[in-house]
Amino acid sequence: MIGGGVLLTLVGVVAASEGGGITATRAALPQRSVSQDSTYGCIVCHADKRRAFSQGVHAERGIRCEDCHGGDPSQYETPAAHRGRFVGSPTKRETVELCASCHSDPNQMRQYGLSVDQLAEFRTSRHGQLLMEQRNRDAPTCTDCHHAHLIRPASDARSEIYPSNIPGTCAVCHENASLMAKYGMPTDQLERFTVGAHGVAVFEKRNFAAPTCIGCHGSHAALPPAVAEITHVCGKCHVLLARAFYEGPHGEPAQAGGLSGCVGCHSNHGTERIPPEQIGELCTTCHDAESRMAAVGFEIEEQVGRAGEELAAAAVAIDEMAANGRETADDRFRYQAAFTAYQQLAKVQHSLDLEQLEELGREVRSNTGIIRATAEAYAEERWEHKLVLIPVWFLALSALVFAWFKLRELGR
Amino acid sequence: MRRTLNAVHGWLVGVWEDIKASTDSSLLGMARFVGLLYGPIDRSLRIDLALRKSLRYRLAPQVGWRHAPGGVTYLLFIVLVVTGVLMAAYYRPSVEEAYPSVQHIVSEARFGWLVRDLHYWCANLIVIAVLAHMARVFFEAAYKPPRETNWLIGLLLLFVVLAFGATGYLLPWDQWSYWTVTEVLNAVAHIPLVGRPIADAAMGDVIPSGATLSRFFALHVIVLPWIAFALLGYHFTLVRRRGIAPAMDSEDEAARWRSSGKHEPGEKPQGVPFFPTHLLRSFSVAVLTLAVAITLAVLFPRVLADPADPYALPDELVSTWVPVDVSLALIRLAGPWGFALFTLLGVSLVLIPLLDRGPERRLRRRPIVATLGLTFFVGYLALWIAGRAIGSVPPSASLGEAVEERAVPVGSSARPPQVQPARPAAAPENADEGGGR
Numbered sequence: 001m002i003g004g005g006v007l008l009t010l011v012g013v014v015a016a017s018e019g020g021g022i023t024a025t026r027a028a029l030p031q032r033s034v035s036q037d038s039t040y041g042c043i044v045c046h047a048d049k050r051r052a053f054s055q056g057v058h059a060e061r062g063i064r065c066e067d068c069h070g071g072d073p074s075q076y077e078t079p080a081a082h083r084g085r086f087v088g089s090p091t092k093r094e095t096v097e098l099c100a101s102c103h104s105d106p107n108q109m110r111q112y113g114l115s116v117d118q119l120a121e122f123r124t125s126r127h128g129q130l131l132m133e134q135r136n137r138d139a140p141t142c143t144d145c146h147h148a149h150l151i152r153p154a155s156d157a158r159s160e161i162y163p164s165n166i167p168g169t170c171a172v173c174h175e176n177a178s179l180m181a182k183y184g185m186p187t188d189q190l191e192r193f194t195v196g197a198h199g200v201a202v203f204e205k206r207n208f209a210a211p212t213c214i215g216c217h218g219s220h221a222a223l224p225p226a227v228a229e230i231t232h233v234c235g236k237c238h239v240l241l242a243r244a245f246y247e248g249p250h251g252e253p254a255q256a257g258g259l260s261g262c263v264g265c266h267s268n269h270g271t272e273r274i275p276p277e278q279i280g281e282l283c284t285t286c287h288d289a290e291s292r293m294a295a296v297g298f299e300i301e302e303q304v305g306r307a308g309e310e311l312a313a314a315a316v317a318i319d320e321m322a323a324n325g326r327e328t329a330d331d332r333f334r335y336q337a338a339f340t341a342y343q344q345l346a347k348v349q350h351s352l353d354l355e356q357l358e359e360l361g362r363e364v365r366s367n368t369g370i371i372r373a374t375a376e377a378y379a380e381e382r383w384e385h386k387l388v389l390i391p392v393w394f395l396a397l398s399a400l401v402f403a404w405f406k407l408r409e410l411g412r
Numbered sequence: 413m414r415r416t417l418n419a420v421h422g423w424l425v426g427v428w429e430d431i432k433a434s435t436d437s438s439l440l441g442m443a444r445f446v447g448l449l450y451g452p453i454d455r456s457l458r459i460d461l462a463l464r465k466s467l468r469y470r471l472a473p474q475v476g477w478r479h480a481p482g483g484v485t486y487l488l489f490i491v492l493v494v495t496g497v498l499m500a501a502y503y504r505p506s507v508e509e510a511y512p513s514v515q516h517i518v519s520e521a522r523f524g525w526l527v528r529d530l531h532y533w534c535a536n537l538i539v540i541a542v543l544a545h546m547a548r549v550f551f552e553a554a555y556k557p558p559r560e561t562n563w564l565i566g567l568l569l570l571f572v573v574l575a576f577g578a579t580g581y582l583l584p585w586d587q588w589s590y591w592t593v594t595e596v597l598n599a600v601a602h603i604p605l606v607g608r609p610i611a612d613a614a615m616g617d618v619i620p621s622g623a624t625l626s627r628f629f630a631l632h633v634i635v636l637p638w639i640a641f642a643l644l645g646y647h648f649t650l651v652r653r654r655g656i657a658p659a660m661d662s663e664d665e666a667a668r669w670r671s672s673g674k675h676e677p678g679e680k681p682q683g684v685p686f687f688p689t690h691l692l693r694s695f696s697v698a699v700l701t702l703a704v705a706i707t708l709a710v711l712f713p714r715v716l717a718d719p720a721d722p723y724a725l726p727d728e729l730v731s732t733w734v735p736v737d738v739s740l741a742l743i744r745l746a747g748p749w750g751f752a753l754f755t756l757l758g759v760s761l762v763l764i765p766l767l768d769r770g771p772e773r774r775l776r777r778r779p780i781v782a783t784l785g786l787t788f789f790v791g792y793l794a795l796w797i798a799g800r801a802i803g804s805v806p807p808s809a810s811l812g813e814a815v816e817e818r819a820v821p822v823g824s825s826a827r828p829p830q831v832q833p834a835r836p837a838a839a840p841e842n843a844d845e846g847g848g849r
Contacts, residue, residue: 322716322718323715323716323717324518324519324713324715324716325514325515325517325518325519325525325716326515326518326519327512327515327516327519378519382525382713385525385526385710386710386711388526388706388710389706389707389710389711392703392706392707393703393707396699396700396702396703399695399696399699400696400699400700403692403693403695403696403699404696406688406692407689407692407693407696410688410689410692
């Protein structure tokens, strides 16, 4: 038994050493990776860079040190290795050009399905304008967001550009108070984003359909949207809400740049949800409290709030019926109908169409009304069950009294 | 005319006598077979005489109200059988139909709600009644020779009652029953050596599923009732054969009461007459028990949780059975070791008749037994009350490995992880170089 184990171990060792031999043979082939290339001169001094680089996507694609830095990697002495077209630490502008030399070439990028307009986009961005036109060294270059050597794909959860990591990547600079003070910019974007609807979706629910910074500002072409563009930006995802907004009285001035569109009520990075009970009050921040428009706001508040309460009551009624053993498939179906109308209310309120709101409110109430009536009838039925106790205890007590008298009589 | 009537009368009497003669022996045989009658009854004893004889039966004078829990247990068992049979007419033991059929029983079938809640409450009350009966037997030393066999039969009956509850618990097929059974089978699987095979055999699958439901249903309505009836027959026969145990401070006079409850010839009759005194007392207790059970069923119906869903761990498990409350309180208050020790204490009661065989019946002379018994019975009651007050969260919620082991994905009801916005990870190199960060 033990001998067999030793034999197996020996066989394993032999197999492993044979495997090592195969690896050495492969290393001699032209398609070798940096980490396995013992003749590579750069790693004599830059082992840390090699280690980082070898974990990135570029190493996987066969890119080598000299492809970006030039020099002669077959040399082991610094003067000889750094000879010729050699770039040790490219400047920020040189970095952009260096990356673009491959990333703007459709023939090289086609195989990876990557777009080749990053440089063109970058030039239009605020970052690009500062760096490329004003030569401002505060502005970020490619390697500030993507790292210089350890470049991971966006699908890698450790990458700086993985969806839930993007806000942190942007915040490296945008939370730097002294840096942002120079440009008169706030530093609370990440803080507000984190607690907002989008932040909760991305960080807590891991819903990567929700936008991070780049969803609204763009990535390489990062710029704050112009006032007239705000509703278009939000409308990329909130299609129906944007359409309803354009249909309403706010739509036209917002498109003309006279109103700040969605962020006027919901704020920008905080993407605040407006609780139904605050709708009317919110309108009075722009409209006079006595005005007709404020009255419309309070009417919407009334409709939405009432529908919400009706829905909540219907949900409680359904839970109660289910807990008491009643089959509730019909009621749940009605609840879904009411809930659909309630969600449509959320859309229609952006168009300020009171007539449509009233109609949807009625739809919610008619469905929830039936659910509640059913629940009340069932509750009454269950209450009537308690009446069984009257004859039960009447009979029981009569029997006990009879038995007590009889037993007393027998005891004498 | 008169002659004709006489002839008809004579003919009818003849027929009646013939029928009696041919049925008496078989009826007696049946009665004896199921243990209703015991004594020197044979073919020559007519059934009306047998009835009169049993009515003349007298119980020993020490038999009193404290002997009621035994009878109450039997009454509750009968109620459970009747309500169970009524529900079996509607219940369907399959994953798809179990829950809807329970809904049908509760909300559609006539008086189905009462039948089901009565079944549920009697299943709880029977545990209390069994323990009360056991406590009386224990403290009065009624387990001592020659009645030690009946103590062991009684313990088997206790396990049968517990098995009834455990198997019936799953049948509503709602979230609480599903996950409680999951937890219990997980716990059973952790018992060394035998645990895993037992849990696997009960489960019939890698998680509680349709196979488990079928197994539990078969045990609950086919296997366990037969075992229970057989053990009950034996239990009652032994009670009649050995007589009711004497009071703690008196000698065992069972020999005098043993055979038929009558005294030796010529002795003045003593004891409590079975009819009408004892029957009336039993009747009172039965009426009161039924009224209480119906009241509990009407006022505190067993709520149905959502239908069982192996993919959604509920936030809360509501216990609906006394032993579950007790186990919960034990594990929360005394930890696993406390649970193990208490269980050991309960199991050690099995050995009592083997160890405590002396003639002493007075409680003060049996301090060790009295302490053990008091700890177990009072502890059980206290733990039941404590368990009711404790809200239960499925232990699997905190035992990640147990969930993973069974490959059950945690549903949306699980607590969301505390997620902080991630920062880019520090790279394994110096960041002070131009271009690099």
